[in-house]
Amino acid sequence: MAVLVCFLVKGDMFIDYVEIEVTSGRGGDGCVSFRREKYVPKGGPDGGDGGRGGDVIIEADENLSTLLDYRYKPFYKAEDGQPGGGALKSGHDGENIILRVPVGTIIKDLEKGDVIADLDAHGTQVVAASGGRGGKGNNHFKSSTNQAPRKATLGRPSIRLKLALELKLLADVGLVGYPNAGKSTLLARVTAARPKIADYPFTTLIPNLGIVKLHDFKTLVMADIPGIIDGASEGKGLGLQFLRHIQRTAALLFLIDGFASDVGAVYDSLYRELAEYDPDLVNRKIVKVINKTDIIEPKKLKTLQKKYPDFMFISAVTGEGIKELLERLERDLAERLK
Ligand SMILES: Nc1nc2c(ncn2[C@@H]2O[C@H](COP(=O)(O)OP(=O)(O)OP(=O)(O)O)[C@@H](O)[C@H]2O)c(=O)[nH]1
Numbered sequence: 001m002a003v004l005v006c007f008l009v010k011g012d013m014f015i016d017y018v019e020i021e022v023t024s025g026r027g028g029d030g031c032v033s034f035r036r037e038k039y040v041p042k043g044g045p046d047g048g049d050g051g052r053g054g055d056v057i058i059e060a061d062e063n064l065s066t067l068l069d070y071r072y073k074p075f076y077k078a079e080d081g082q083p084g085g086g087a088l089k090s091g092h093d094g095e096n097i098i099l100r101v102p103v104g105t106i107i108k109d110l111e112k113g114d115v116i117a118d119l120d121a122h123g124t125q126v127v128a129a130s131g132g133r134g135g136k137g138n139n140h141f142k143s144s145t146n147q148a149p150r151k152a153t154l155g156r157p158s159i160r161l162k163l164a165l166e167l168k169l170l171a172d173v174g175l176v177g178y179p180n181a182g183k184s185t186l187l188a189r190v191t192a193a194r195p196k197i198a199d200y201p202f203t204t205l206i207p208n209l210g211i212v213k214l215h216d217f218k219t220l221v222m223a224d225i226p227g228i229i230d231g232a233s234e235g236k237g238l239g240l241q242f243l244r245h246i247q248r249t250a251a252l253l254f255l256i257d258g259f260a261s262d263v264g265a266v267y268d269s270l271y272r273e274l275a276e277y278d279p280d281l282v283n284r285k286i287v288k289v290i291n292k293t294d295i296i297e298p299k300k301l302k303t304l305q306k307k308y309p310d311f312m313f314i315s316a317v318t319g320e321g322i323k324e325l326l327e328r329l330e331r332d333l334a335e336r337l338k
């Protein structure tokens, strides 16, 4: 896991969605042939069967971290089966092809809109397009009334599919918050990731991952995603498309700018947007955090702390409260981090 994420964080390009076209192999045709031997004028039928076409298989591989390669090479075809031959010779089966994708890749049939597979463990496979069966040789069609059948069947056709490959990041904790709340600053503070940080909304346009080092060499993966605003579930701002990256995190960290005029209202609206997108999202550990304590007047800070006893208070810039926050995450995720 650690290797996978390091690569992602360091890579300058992050590809999480590609469309490809795959074609399975066609089945080889059955053969029409008759035995020819010396002194046997009318040999029986000996046409062999066609070979099976190759499958297109997709397999999750923990050594991969991006779908980048598929962007450069979007077409894949498995080998066709060979036709059958005389003397009952079967045609060779076409070779399967195996496309390797990172663990956490979801495969969709673009035409039907169905999810074909959700490859969430190393080594899991799906046959995306099966090869065509081989045709039968005329040997199969011999009967008492027809000793010399001229019939054989054709191999079954190949299957061509347009697929979408979509990679969900596998993170333990997802940061959610309004733009400018300080999510990327927090990620940079607690991990080696260096996301772009700036004093304007929507600085983060693609998700960033970082590894947080905890006690006893334990680590957790934190995902920083673009800011969410009111109405995001109806497509406002950058919309909620990035939420799919935190669909599998064990915990969500709601980060709220302590300067917000109404911290409670910000929390409620973030919660609502997420619940509208997917009720399951808010059905997990939620850690509520107020950021930027360094620029909140001490008196106002005290009032906030009293008013929101279930929130943690931090400054991603000075590091205040960060140790406690990490300890809290370690406790909350103890089961998962074992
Ligand atoms: N004073 C102070 N400023 C902070 C703190 N955390 C973040 N900031 C500032 O707030 C601004 C926004 O920070 P970012 O980390 O880019 O915010 P973000 O939530 O990632 O924003 P988006 O990517 O746009 O969603 C930057 O100018 C940061 O320097 C903090 O604890 N204290």
Ligand SMILES: [Mg+2]
Pocket (backbone or CB within 6 Å): 183, 184, 185, 195, 196, 197, 203, 204, 224, 225, 226, 227
């Ligand atoms: Mg950001």
